[in-house]
Amino acid sequence: MPPIICANEFDICVSMPDFVTWAEDEHIPNADLAVALKAMGIALNITELYDTYFDDTPVGAGDVHIYPSAENESFLVMDLYRDLTDQLDIVSFSLRVDQSALYLALPHLRRFFDAAECQIAFRQSSHSQQLRSLIDGGRYPVLFDESGYLQTLIIHT
Template identity: 65%
Template structure:
């Protein structure tokens, strides 16, 4: 009997501003995304990532960051390149969830995306080509045609 194939990989593209929620002049991590990442065992401060992107990543630069779980097989890969003409500050994320977590985390990921102001992509599959491409260490440093920037793969621990 064939084993089950789990659609436990996700590609998501939204604006960096969708990763946080604003109350007056203060921003906090988006609750649904922060909860999903926390339950997956991925330690990432979304508000700090937002600040680093907005204040510390010049246009025409930005690297690919990998965040992995120490608890299970989950991992998150974020492409933080800032395009020269991108006025929406789009970021791409590829996420692999431990198969035991998909059922419980999918509603949170959907709520996060459905509430995003800039909904570009939400794809769930059992094999994300984007995820594999971003994780392919042989392609780094990867030149970005429009700016000449050489993008690096950075593992966050």
């Protein structure tokens, strides 16, 4: 019997405000996203990412960030470019989830998307072209004609 191909790559597109939950005057990481990333072994400060996006990333700018797992082959890649006409603060990200973490992370990724106020895309596949494109270091820097911004790839360790 041939081996089963594992659908462990994801492309998700939501609004940046979906990454956090507001409790009174404070924002905290979305619980499902935080659990999924923890299951994957990815150390990402979600509230810091949120603050950086809104406070330090002007419209017409934003880089691609890769966050690898310290525990397995999982990683997260986020495209934080802020389109000039985007009024919903849409962000796209892709993930490769190590098979050892897939069944822990998948239900939380799905709940994160299903609870998002701005649900654009949730794709699960065995081969994500978006993920491959985002991590292709040979395509950077990418020039955005509309803003003149040169997008770079940043790998966090």
